[in-house]
Amino acid sequence: MSNTSFSPLTGSTATPTVPAPRAPWRDWLALAVLMFPVLLVAVDNTALTFALPSIARSLDATGVQLLWIVDAYPLVLAGLLVAMGSLGDRIGRRKLLLIGSAGFAAVSAATAFAPSAEWLIAGRVGLGFFGAMLMPSTLSLIRNIFPQPNRRRLAVAIWAAGFSGGAALGPIFGGWLVEHFWWGAILLVAVPIILPLLVLGPVLVPESRDPQxxxxxxxxxxxxxxxxxxxxxxxxxxxxxxxxxxxxxxxxxxxxxxxxxxxxxxxxxxxxxxxxGRAPNGKEQSAAASPLLDVSLFGNRVFSTAITANVLALFSFNGFILFLAQHLQLLEGQSPSESGVAMIPALIATVAAGLLVVPLVRKVRPGFVVAGGLLLSAAGYFLVAFGDHSHGPGILLAALLVLCLGVGAAETISNDLILGAAPAEKSGAAAAISETGYEVGSLLGTAILGSILTASYQRNLHLPAGLGEPAAGQSTGTATAQAGETLAGAVELAQSLPAPLAEAVTAAARAAFESGVHVTAAIALVLMAGASVLAAAALRKVPTAR
Missing domain, CATH: 1.20.58 (Methane Monooxygenase Hydroxylase; Chain G, domain 1)
Incomplete structure (x- = not known):
């Protein structure tokens, strides 16, 4: 059996550096241990948002402080991902993962009992610092635990499934904890989740680092x-x-x-x-500064296209969730946990799609699988752009199901292509780039599609004549002005009005919001369809898996 493999980065065959043989069951146990920090980060990303009303009451937090409670974590996390991925390559990925996990658990426990909003903001900064050590470390360790492409692809699919599952559990789990305990329980739960990794990680997870x-x-x-x-x-x-x-x-x-x-x-x-590879004085290269990020990776079509596909897959998902959550909670009257439950079938589809494409790429080129996933995302937006949403959330939830099938397929294979295209010794930096793409894609989906939706809503909203339009220069603190800015403001205004007028305000807000959803979905449809074509063209030469 040949010991060479095709490298999509160089377009040639090369002899890989293979770790010492391990029993297969140890590799899969190591992967199981790595799932604990993955689940923790995924749950933490979504759970705390649903505790904000409780936090505001408990800590007497201002609106600005609540904004920073939410934003401090992703700002620090995104800023340090590349640095931490590169640091893991240098000092050891397992070592960095264990340091990050211990720090994350300790800061979570201290922040759970925060006596003030300032304390909680500082804690969120600390969580972002240690959180940046977790995700790149898990993905890069998978790259080195599973050097064989087929086993690695399945491991990446399981890794992605764990992240999707955690994101699905976040709203439900967070809502349940807040209802039965207090908001700090969401943070405190990090301690028992991390303990299995801290105990079993040194035994089951092999260390890996860049040799130079x-x-x-x-x-x-x-x-x-x-x-x-x-x-x-x-x-x-x-x-x-x-x-x-x-x-x-x-x-x-x-x-x-x-x-x-x-x-x-x-x-x-x-x-x-x-x-x-050597410093001017003849010593090993470790004595000389090396780049934090090997930017030459982006010159490779496979690597850069896979990163772009990853960004766009998360762009489509988070942009969709933005208006679906508003529809379910503000127009259908569902609670956050109820809306989370409604999304579970689609998120299960994300997991299933990620696992099913693993054997598929043995028969179909990976580039076409990624392109097909992006095309499914476009199909989901097609259902939204041309569907009738006035008879309940059925069409939107069906569209989410189709979109999630595409996201699961595209994200799994794009992550595998990213890891496969980068040299094993740079897997930490490659994983950090992938995670940075995840953060940027999520933010862009919310920012771009959210801005389009908001602008369309404001342009198409026509409040009842008896209420009056917000006058130019009117204070945005008034209920009427808030109704003119957001769907949430309109729903809040309607709750304070007598029945006939409340129904008229709600109907006007629904019509404006649905009009904005149609426009936003049409734009996303064109974007995702174009991305599908580009992915198919750029990745068409990547061979099927063997």
Whole structure:
């Protein structure tokens, strides 16, 4: 049996560095242990949002403080993903995972009993710091535990399934904990989830690292923060407040720092190659600074297209969830946990699709599977764009099911292509890029599609004549003005009005919102269909799995 494999990064065959043989059952037990931090991060991403009303009452938090309670975690997380992925390559991915897990559990326990909003915000910053160590470490360890492509592909599918399952459980689990205990229980539960990893991880999970990592380049870490934090902040601010100078300036500054960051990475990479793996004094390369991110990876069509597909898959999913959650909770009157339960069949479809495409890529080229997944996402948006939503959420939930089948297929194979395209010794950095794409795709889906939906709603809303339109320059603090800005404001206004007028306000808000959903879905449909064509063209030469 040949010991060579096809590399989509170079387009040639190469002899991989194979870890010492292990019993297969140990590999799958190691994967099971790695699922604990994956589930934790996935649940934590969605659960706390549903505890905000309880937090506001308990800590007397202001609106600005609530915003930072939500935003502090993803800002720090996104800013440090690349740095932590590269650090794991240097010091050991298992070591970084265990440090991050212990820190995450400790900060979660301390934050669960936060006596003030400021304490909770600081805790969320700490969770973002340690959380950035978790996801890239798990994915890069999978790359090294399962060097054989077919087994790795199945492991990645299980990893993605765990993340999707955790995201589905987040709203339900968080709502249940808040109803039966207090908001801090959502954070405190991190301790028992992490304990199995801390006990079994050192025994079952093998250590792996870059054999010649190079010295950590601190300026590159600072630059990566100056890139991601302003960009993520700008995207979130645009989604919340619309077009304004502050978020545009933040994004502009982040993009400028991105240009500086890329130039520095190229210079460091060029210097490393000129030295041929050794520093000028003849010592090993570890004595010289090396790039935080190997930007040459993006020059490979397979790697860059897989990253783009990953971003777009999450873009389509989070953009869809944005207006589906509003429809279920504000127009159908469901509670957050009830709406979470309604979405479970579609999220199960995400898991099933991710697992089913593993044997499929042995017969169908991976690029066509990714393209097919994106096309299914487009089909989901087609159902929304041209469907009638006035008779309940049936069409929207069916569309979510179709979209989730596509997301599960595209995300699993794109993640596998990302890991397969990167050298094993750089798997931590590659996994961090994949995770950064996840964060950016999620934010862009909410910001772009959310902004389109909000603008369309505001343009098409016609309040009843007896109520009056919000006058120009009227304070946005009034109920009428809030109804003109968001569906939630209209529903709140309707609850304070007598029945005939309340029904008229609700009908007007529903019509404006559904009109916005149709427009938003049509734009997303065109975008996802185009992405499907591009993925099929760019990845058409990637061979079927063997």
């Amino acid at each position: 990592p190079g010295r950590v380049d601190v300026p590159s870490i600072i630059l990566s923060l100056l890139v991601m934090v302003p960009v993520v902040y700008g995207i979130k601010a645009l989604a919340t407040h619309g077009l304004a100078p502050e978020p545009v300036a933040a994004m502009g500054f982040g993009l400028l720092m991105g240009y500086v960051f890329i130039r520095r990475q190229r210079a460091l990479l060029h210097g490393t190659r000129e030295q041929g």
